[in-house]
Amino acid sequence: MNIKEKIIEKGLLFCALLTILTTLGIIAVLVIQSVSFFKEVSFLDFITDTEWTPLFSNKHYGILPLFAGTFLTTFIAILVAVPIGLIIAIYLSEYAPKKLRNILKPALEVLAAVPTVVYGYFALVYVTPFLQNIFPSLSGFNSLSPGLMMGIMILPLVSSLSEDALYAVPKFLKEGSFALGATKFQTAWKVMVPAAFSGIAVSVILAISRAIGETMIVAIAAGQQPRLTMNPLVPVETATTYIVQVSMGDVPHDSIEYKTIFAVGMSLFVFTLVLNNISFWLKKRYQETYN
């Protein structure tokens, strides 16, 4: 009995350590390869050069065009997901009868379970041609339609987590507002949303992280042309798409071209790490407010 317990305990510990080690290993590879990349390319060029052409003969290593692509698609996705997600969250927690909520919430979460390749394909084959009716200048590859699809993909992340946050607001706060003659909408908007603010912000940050890291949709529908632009109608390339493009290509493994993907990966990693820390901090503050 005692030995059995010990084995289980050690086994669990082993699994936990394995996860941590794997993560550390990945970070180590990222760091080592990035360091060797920055021995050949100046960091200043990397963050200020406005062209990204490591695969051409006239090489430029400016990350900005890739970040522009990532930023633009993410921005469009957030523009879709946050307002709609928040409206859905408010509807589900404040207006919908309990039964309806218990059906709608899981139904929405299915959206997040759709394989992203489906969204990408849908963006390329249906959404872009449809949008071309509205914007005739829209290219076959662009950031608008994958951005929109990505917004729908991360919608349940925002709506579900925001709804959780709204639901967790103490009931007596809501009653306090109603007791002063406030309407349902006033209560939801002026008391519940501010009270759940940190939780909602966390959901938005997670959604941003998810959108920044999303690969398939943008790789399929946004194009592979690094371009420093804020125009949603033209082809771009996101950081993630670039990594896919190079890792699936046939560049030699010791070359500087190959190392670029680690430098790009490292930049993405730093970005999401910062976002994660913000959300962690917000969560902590949130818990303090209601204790």
Place this chain on the structure above:
Amino acid sequence: MKIEAKNVNFFYGPDQVLRDISMSIKKNTVTALIGPSGCGKSTFLRLFNRMNDLIETAKLEGEILIDGVDIYNKNINVNELRKTIGMVFQKPNPFPKSIFENVAYGMKVNGITDKSIIEESVEESLKQAALWEEVKDKLKKSAFALSGGQQQRLCIARALAVKPSVLLMDEPASALDPISSIKIEELIYQLKASYTIMIVTHNMQQASRTSDKTAFFYMGELVEFDDTRTLFTNPKKERTQNYITGRFG
């Protein structure tokens, strides 16, 4: 009569928690509701600002009249009604806003936009709630920065700011230290001049110190309703006698 309950029965789903309760309350008086836990005091109190409407399974029979008007009448606008009936909750529940915005909230949601009117009322309400001196220099600070007792007086100020005629208080001092609790009691005494007050309390001394009339509830029934002094010194029912002398509950 300012407030009247007539043959009130109340149900949560199949459970009847109030049984045939009738009670009349005069203007500018304080009425204490006492009784053991779960006897229906809060449920009864929450009938007067229709707070129980929020509970899906709730069902009411009988009439609740305020100023002679049946507040459960179909033509009654619930939001308008709640403006005239202030409520203070057991746990201080300030909104996640500044001290000023907390007090201004009720006016703003009721469509008052004139800045000077709002500022004036905020100051007046905070003075009425005996909080002004303590917060006048930090109105922009978060309400969470106040102590529990201050938060509760802020909630009272918030309720007063919409100029109700009735104040419902559900154990307003039970979460507070003795000194804050006494402050709330003094406040109730002063507010009586302008408001009709109903207060739920578990504290016998508090009931006898603050109220003119006391109602004793037991298992959803109104056992005895009388002048506070009479009820505490010379109760007519044995149940009441047992409860106030601490033999049960």
